[in-house]
Amino acid sequence: NxxxxxxxxxxxxxxxxxxxxxxxxxxxxxxxxVEVDIYERLPVxxxxxxxxxxxxxxxxxxVINTFTQTAKHSRCSFYGNVNVGKxxxxxxxxxxxxxxxxxxxxxxxxxxxxxxxxxxxxxxAKDFVGWYNGLPSCRELxxxxxxxxxxxxxQGNVALDVARILLSPIDILKxxxxxxxxxxxxxxxxxxxxxxxxxxxxxxxACTIKELREMVNLPxxxxxxxxxxxxxxxxxxxxxxxPRKRLTELxxxxxxxxxxxxxxxRRSKASRTWGxxxxxxxVEVLAEPGHSRIAGIRLAxxxxxxxxxxxxxxxxxxxxxxxxxxxxxxxxxxxxxxxxSVPFDSRKAIVPNTMGRVKQAAGLYCSGWLKTGPTGVIATxxxxxxxxxxxxxxxMDSGTxxxxxxxxxxxxxxxxxxxxxxxxxxxxxxxxxxxVEMKRGESRGKPREKLLTVEEMLHVAWT
Numbered sequence: 399n400x401x402x403x404x405x406x407x408x409x410x411x412x413x414x415x416x417x418x419x420x421x422x423x424x425x426x427x428x429x430x431x432v433e434v435d436i437y438e439r440l441p442v443x444x445x446x447x448x449x450x451x452x453x454x455x456x457x458x459x460x461v462i463n464t465f466t467q468t469a470k471h472s473r474c475s476f477y478g479n480v481n482v483g484k485x486x487x488x489x490x491x492x493x494x495x496x497x498x499x500x501x502x503x504x505x506x507x508x509x510x511x512x513x514x515x516x517x518x519x520x521x522x523a524k525d526f527v528g529w530y531n532g533l534p535s536c537r538e539l540x541x542x543x544x545x546x547x548x549x550x551x552x553q554g555n556v557a558l559d560v561a562r563i564l565l566s567p568i569d570i571l572k573x574x575x576x577x578x579x580x581x582x583x584x585x586x587x588x589x590x591x592x593x594x595x596x597x598x599x600x601x602x603x604a605c606t607i608k609e610l611r612e613m614v615n616l617p618x619x620x621x622x623x624x625x626x627x628x629x630x631x632x633x634x635x636x637x638x639x640x641p642r643k644r645l646t647e648l649x650x651x652x653x654x655x656x657x658x659x660x661x662x663x664r665r666s667k668a669s670r671t672w673g674x675x676x677x678x679x680x681v682e683v684l685a686e687p688g689h690s691r692i693a694g695i696r697l698a699x700x701x702x703x704x705x706x707x708x709x710x711x712x713x714x715x716x717x718x719x720x721x722x723x724x725x726x727x728x729x730x731x732x733x734x735x736x737x738x739s740v741p742f743d744s745r746k747a748i749v750p751n752t753m754g755r756v757k758q759a760a761g762l763y764c765s766g767w768l769k770t771g772p773t774g775v776i777a778t779x780x781x782x783x784x785x786x787x788x789x790x791x792x793x794m795d796s797g798t799x800x801x802x803x804x805x806x807x808x809x810x811x812x813x814x815x816x817x818x819x820x821x822x823x824x825x826x827x828x829x830x831x832x833x834v835e836m837k838r839g840e841s842r843g844k845p846r847e848k849l850l851t852v853e854e855m856l857h858v859a860w861t
Contacts, residue, residue, distance in 0.1 A: 406431045407794055408807035410495040412482045412736070413502035414438035415445020416779045417766020419465040421499050424787035426471050429794075434474045435495070435808045437486075440534070441478045441823040441855040442831060443469065445503055447776070449533045452559040453574035454566065456845060461776060469825045475808060478823030479856065485820045486811060488737040488762075494810045496799055497761055497790050500740065500749060501783070504731035504767040510551065514683030515727070518542070519692035523556050523728035530563055530580040532848035534855075540579070543587035545723020549695050551680055552728030553596035554604040558613055560726050561592045565619050565670050575839065575846045589724065591622070592672045597679040597700055597711040600631050600649050601638065607645045613672060614652050620665035622673035623653035634705070649674070677701065681717060683725060694721040731772040746771060754786030761799060763790055827859035834858050 422434045507522040528536030678697040686693040700711035735742040749764045756762040765786035793799040838847035
């Protein structure tokens with residue numbers, strides 16, 4: 399009955415990554431009458447699950463099955479290829495929906511703020527990851543891998559992903575959904591040594607034990623650490639919480655213990671090395687004389703003041719130059735403002751909010767990295783998105799959200815988009831892309847071979 403359905407709560411979600419889908423999932427499950435529309439700038443859904451998760455971590459992508467169930471629910475619709483802020487404004491969405499949720503994540507890079515970071519051979523981890531994961535905007539990156547040493551700044555899981563991809567044997571990678579151009583570039587790569595640099599010490603490292611263990615066990619590689627970096631670490635072990643303690647023990651063992659016979663043999667045969675370098679901050683990227691190419695990186699040597707998670711890196715005044723031909727800066731993603739009408743804290747790079755309710759903007763909500771900053775794993779985002787969904791449901795129940803007026807939802811937005819010459823990609827259009835990618839992968843013994851341009855995606859979706 400049309401008159402009844404027009405009064406159902408209509409919620410619009412901007413962004414189809416984990417934050418968008420988990421917010422939608424909770425809303426649909428919690429209330430039998432909510433209708434949710436998800437808008438996505440790209441023709442393909444799933445955000446960082448598709449474009450961020452490392453190709454050799456396929457199990458992490460299993461959440462796509464849950465998201466697909468949500469997208470196919472009768473009260474959920476997906477509109478890809480719609481750039482909110484350009485094709486349609488936030489104000490227009492607010493007029494069409496009872497609630498608008500911003501879940502478009504963090505697509506900017508934190509800059510190092512050092513001279514030389516614009517030289518050829520310096521990349522942000524976000525772009526580098528986007529390149530090997532087939533993000534259309536990073537297709538042209540084609541990084542120069544003709545050097546022997548690569549330096550990664552930052553010691554989180556993304557930094558370790560990049561190190562692993564640079565050093566993994568091709569035979570392992572070619573069974574993953576890594577893109578074909580990346581595979582070809584890595585087959586020719588001259589990179590034999592990767593240094594993973596952090597401003598603080600082993601006890602403050604940001605990666606998790608799973609990622610560290612993968613580095614330690616990576617075939618054809620051996621660790622190369624500086625023993626002095628671990629001074630005093632053994633003594634500090636007893637006071638550490640358990641996960642941090644296990645991580646630190648594995649690092650100590652890898653760095654300092656004499657390996658057993660089998661491991662010794664494995665290491666002596668290895669053709670590539672990797673290692674952490676602690677207490678170092680970038681000061682300048684050094685250029686080849688007379689060229690705009692990178693020749694190395696100058697690192698400031700730090701000492702720590704304080705202890706544990708609260709320890710601060712303080713400059714000692716000493717510096718060290720590391721020759722290298724590739725620098726990947728993995729110091730964090732950052733959210734960008736989408737529309738002047740939306741409050742934005744540019745210092746914290748988040749939309750200011752309380753429990754997902756955008757401050758000074760009734761009916762506007764946020765979830766995911768836009769809400770919290772770029773931290774945590776997919777499970778973290780799941781919980782924070784469920785929290786935002788709960789806030790929306792509370793506001794519907796309490797009358798904070800005016801539910802009395804019927805809202806047109808996608809009807810009016812679709813009309814606007816059509817008038818503006820924008821054709822959305824539906825979820826069944828996406829399934830055509832999905833099928834083509836999986837077929838293309840099958841012929842190469844891979845789970846999928848991704849389409850790399852928006853044009854290709856749209857062509858497959860609409861033929």
